[in-house]
Amino acid sequence: MRPIFEIQATDGAARNGRLISAHGSVDTPAFMPIGTYGTVKAMTPEELTDLGAQIVLANTFHLMLRPGTAVIALHGGLHRFMHWPHPILTDSGGFQVFSLASLRTITEEGVRFRSPVDGAEVRLTPEDSMDMQLALRSDIAMALDDCTPFPATEKEARASMERSMRWATRSHAHYHQSEPPGGLFGIVQGGMFASLRTASLEALLQRDWSGLAVGGLAVGEPEEERLRVLEGLVPQMPADRPRYLMGVGRPEDIVAAVQRGIDLFDCVIPTRHARNGHLFTSTGFINIRNASHQMDLGPIDPLCSCYTCRNFSRSYLKHLDRCKEILGARLNTIHNLHVYLSLMRALRAAIAEGRLSSFAAGYLAQRREAAGAVA
Ligand SMILES: [Zn+2]
Structure with missing residues (x-):
């Protein structure tokens, strides 16, 4: 068809x-x-x-x-x-x-x-x-x-x-x-x-x-x-x-x-980055390989509702990545794809409601700010 x-x-x-x-x-x-x-x-x-x-x-x-x-x-x-x-x-x-x-x-x-x-x-x-x-x-x-x-x-x-x-x-x-x-x-x-x-x-x-x-x-x-x-x-x-x-x-x-x-x-960015420990957040991104996450009990992003963020700490994800455990790649991929697919849902809703320019301005300002402060 x-x-x-x-x-x-x-x-x-x-x-x-x-x-x-x-x-x-x-x-x-x-x-x-x-x-x-x-x-x-x-x-x-x-x-x-x-x-x-x-x-x-x-x-x-x-x-x-x-x-x-x-x-x-x-x-x-x-x-x-x-x-x-x-x-x-x-x-x-x-x-x-x-x-x-x-x-x-x-x-x-x-x-x-x-x-x-x-x-x-x-x-x-x-x-x-x-x-x-x-x-x-x-x-x-x-x-x-x-x-x-x-x-x-x-x-x-x-x-x-x-x-x-x-x-x-x-x-x-x-x-x-x-x-x-x-x-x-x-x-x-x-x-x-x-x-x-x-x-x-x-x-x-x-x-x-x-x-x-x-x-x-x-x-x-x-x-x-x-x-x-x-x-x-x-x-x-x-x-x-x-x-x-x-x-x-x-x-x-x-x-x-x-x-x-x-x-x-x-x-390829969300999936490839996930396998390299590069994870998107609402304020930018983190690299789970950084030492700062070793003792961090918080999720990748407290504002994210994905399976990974609801159940696993940065500390655990860092451990999985370091041990090259397959689950680490899976959980990271779930999170990054959730970020991308949620963004698309938000964009569709903003267009349908006629508020794309304010949504985009807010989103882009946040990303620019985040680009200067990478964890
Ligand atoms: Zn998440």
């Missing part, structure tokens, strides 16, 4: 919507926890649901290497393979190939690279990416794009964007060859150049996409650059389609992007 997007309320540029797919609906703005290998690390699907996750992102690149899409197709798709009955977005595999794979060669056809698992040569074309995402039976698939590095000259960004647009055309044609299980999103590229971003959007809009993503941000650019690109681009994007800002980011980045009209987010 092709996803349907309904907007329920707007507040400035921000939207409170609902994305409806064959596996249920997602309230937006939404954060998608990352399930790289078909698992959000350390969480059961039931725990994710209890935390309020309505959609997860899975990485096509990792799943194509291990276990391979044939194994997942044997289960009838990724939902049954990973026991996640709710919506799934899969990426195209492109970003990981560009950022992780060694010995990659980019041609007009696609990308060839050496598998980091067994060294075998692997090919990833737009058609290959579509075939794999169709085999995974994701609710939302992403077009294969050429990831423009940062920094890039105008000439480099243009060549990369134009290749992405040719690949988007091929992705679109291949995905829609027969009745697909979900919808396909196109990805706007163009680096930090407003005119290239507009040209990329115009090229994409020659085809009908279930949603549009903004790619090529969160690649090391300064925050002001990212906001400038969003402020130029988002008002030109069709209002009736979901808008997905790929790979962003910190809680304050999400708030700023929601204010500018973005609906969907993904980022």
Whole structure:
């Protein structure tokens, strides 16, 4: 089923919507926890649901290497393979190939690279990416794009964007060859150049996409650059389609992007940081590895209502982390995901009630203050 997007309320540029797919609906703005290998690390699907996750992102690149899409197709798709009955977005595999794979060669056809698992040569074309995402039976698939590095000259960004647009055309044609299980999103590229971003959007809009993503941000650019690109681009994007800002980011980045009209987010930060003992609080963050937490009987955050904060002390979490106990990673992940998913709930409520700007101003001021006082 092709996803349907309904907007329920707007507040400035921000939207409170609902994305409806064959596996249920997602309230937006939404954060998608990352399930790289078909698992959000350390969480059961039931725990994710209890935390309020309505959609997860899975990485096509990792799943194509291990276990391979044939194994997942044997289960009838990724939902049954990973026991996640709710919506799934899969990426195209492109970003990981560009950022992780060694010995990659980019041609007009696609990308060839050496598998980091067994060294075998692997090919990833737009058609290959579509075939794999169709085999995974994701609710939302992403077009294969050429990831423009940062920094890039105008000439480099243009060549990369134009290749992405040719690949988007091929992705679109291949995905829609027969009745697909979900919808396909196109990805706007163009680096930090407003005119290239507009040209990329115009090229994409020659085809009908279930949603549009903004790619090529969160690649090391300064925050002001990212906001400038969003402020130029988002008002030109069709209002009736979901808008997905790929790979962003910190809680304050999400708030700023929601204010500018973005609906969907993904980022490794909450889950990866949790496993490294980096825990978000209502006033900033703490690192549970710091000695100051050894004798601290308090929770990570006295204002947090998550399972971890209701039941465990910083002292115990520090002990688990130091002994590399698996439970430490689990409890930390529960807390960080709760922080992110609660923030999304608060943002949706603020938009629905028309008080996003005061909510965001208060939230961003608190984070700025906290940035100066890290425990
Ligand atoms: Zn908590």
